[in-house]
Amino acid sequence: MKPFTYERVVDAREAGAAVLRANAKFISGGTNLLDLMKLEIEQPAHLVDISQLPLNRLEDLPSGGFRIEAQARNSDVAADPRVRVRYRAVSEALLAGASGQLRNKASIGGNIVQRTRCPYFYDTASVCNKRTPDDGCAALSGINRVHAILGASDACIATHPSDMAVALSALGAEIELLAPDQSTRRVAIDDFYCLPGNTPHIETVLRPGEMITAVILPAPPPGWQRYRKVRDRASYAFALVSVAVIVATDRETITAARVAFGGLAPKPWRCLDAEAALTGRPATLATYQAAADLAVNGAIGRGYNDFKIELAKRTLCRTLAEARQLGIGGPS
Amino acid sequence: VELGWPSHVTADVAQKHITLSDAEIRERLSGNICRCGAYPNIIAAIRDVAVGASE
Numbered sequence: 001m002k003p004f005t006y007e008r009v010v011d012a013r014e015a016g017a018a019v020l021r022a023n024a025k026f027i028s029g030g031t032n033l034l035d036l037m038k039l040e041i042e043q044p045a046h047l048v049d050i051s052q053l054p055l056n057r058l059e060d061l062p063s064g065g066f067r068i069e070a071q072a073r074n075s076d077v078a079a080d081p082r083v084r085v086r087y088r089a090v091s092e093a094l095l096a097g098a099s100g101q102l103r104n105k106a107s108i109g110g111n112i113v114q115r116t117r118c119p120y121f122y123d124t125a126s127v128c129n130k131r132t133p134d135d136g137c138a139a140l141s142g143i144n145r146v147h148a149i150l151g152a153s154d155a156c157i158a159t160h161p162s163d164m165a166v167a168l169s170a171l172g173a174e175i176e177l178l179a180p181d182q183s184t185r186r187v188a189i190d191d192f193y194c195l196p197g198n199t200p201h202i203e204t205v206l207r208p209g210e211m212i213t214a215v216i217l218p219a220p221p222p223g224w225q226r227y228r229k230v231r232d233r234a235s236y237a238f239a240l241v242s243v244a245v246i247v248a249t250d251r252e253t254i255t256a257a258r259v260a261f262g263g264l265a266p267k268p269w270r271c272l273d274a275e276a277a278l279t280g281r282p283a284t285l286a287t288y289q290a291a292a293d294l295a296v297n298g299a300i301g302r303g304y305n306d307f308k309i310e311l312a313k314r315t316l317c318r319t320l321a322e323a324r325q326l327g328i329g330g331p332s
Numbered sequence: 333v334e335l336g337w338p339s340h341v342t343a344d345v346a347q348k349h350i351t352l353s354d355a356e357i358r359e360r361l362s363g364n365i366c367r368c369g370a371y372p373n374i375i376a377a378i379r380d381v382a383v384g385a386s387e
Contacts, residue, residue, distance in 0.1 A: 075337075078337075078338070078345075079335075079337040079338065081348075084338060084345045084346045085346045088345050088346055091338065091345045092340075092345055095338060095339055095340045095342075095345065096340050098363070099362050099363020099364075100360060100362070100363055101363050101364075102363065235340065235358075235359055235362035236362045236363055
């Protein structure tokens with residue numbers, strides 16, 4: 001690990017000033033950044049610890065929405081009764097991620113900007129365009145079983161690892177950002193992440209020194225929410241495929257639907273085509289299958305990950321059927 | 333469990349009361365790595381303590 005200096009800030013103005021130092025970086029839970037620093041993939045000269053900022057409230061908004069401040073811990077958000085009842089996909093996604101210890105440390109802001117778990121990104125003996133622009137991509141011809149089938153490029157096929165971000169995408173969340181000059185802006189989560197194209201080292205629209213201060217959830221859309229994660233182990237593993245769905249039905253007809261995938265793409269993958277193919281249609285397997293075909297339209301398998309195309313379709317069908325069953329049986 | 337926090341294996345995350353089943357114990361142990369094959373006895377021990385505590 002490279003030497004670095006460290007300071008803990010207690011208000012946002014101080015954080016904005018501190019992060020303007022050369023090669024400075026924010027740190028909160030450190031559950032991803034520290035690993036990357038040990039491997040010298042990240043080499044910040046100065047760490048600005050924002051974990052103690054007064055930014056860990058969860059609050060109802062007058063609009064009917066909900067605001068989750070960025071320094072709230074993953075475990076506290078997952079356990080919040082309001083999140084569990086009104087945004088259960090967020091709670092389910094958080095609980096599907098990592099382990100209790102990690103969820104206790106990890107912040108909501110950090111969850112959003114965590115880096116890919118592509119093994120070639122972490123293996124400094126391999127080439128990687130994300131680590132070193134124009135280096136090459138070892139995953140393209142390597143063991144690419146966990147890699148992307150949608151939204152990737154010939155420069156990078158890494159996936160985004162967050163479970164929570166998939167639920168946020170289905171819910172249409174916005175991310176609130178604070179610049180060092182204390183100005184704020186909001187970005188829809190689907191616009192926050194960049195596709196790799198020829199610049200896979202650029203992952204988000206974050207500007208230099210900008211900090212995530214909150215996630216803004218709109219009022220919950222109608223319907224039953226469900227997050228399903230498919231992985232090699234039942235616990236403590238990243239998703240091969242995951243999906244967040246929100247399905248509302250009136251008798252046998254789907255009246256509204258939201259679909260977003262994880263584990264398939266460089267960002268949470270919202271499927272507007274699949275949503276349109278579900279809406280107004282009968283809640284049957286044939287409808288689910290038609291939507292699933294649209295969801296993976298244009299998917300490119302790279303060899304070892306070809307199975308994800310079929311797995312994604314089946315995971316979506318199963319989860320839609322399950323959400324519909326839960327919606328009929330339980331409270332909505 | 334005592335605080336009513338749900339886990340990944342909780343069927344309905346919105347339910348207020350969580351029952352301490354073996355599946356709940358296993359999921360909540362996740363992240364504590366033991367390499368000696370003692371998990372079944374650890375689960376039994378946690379169950380014993382939980383039953384003792386509620387008596």
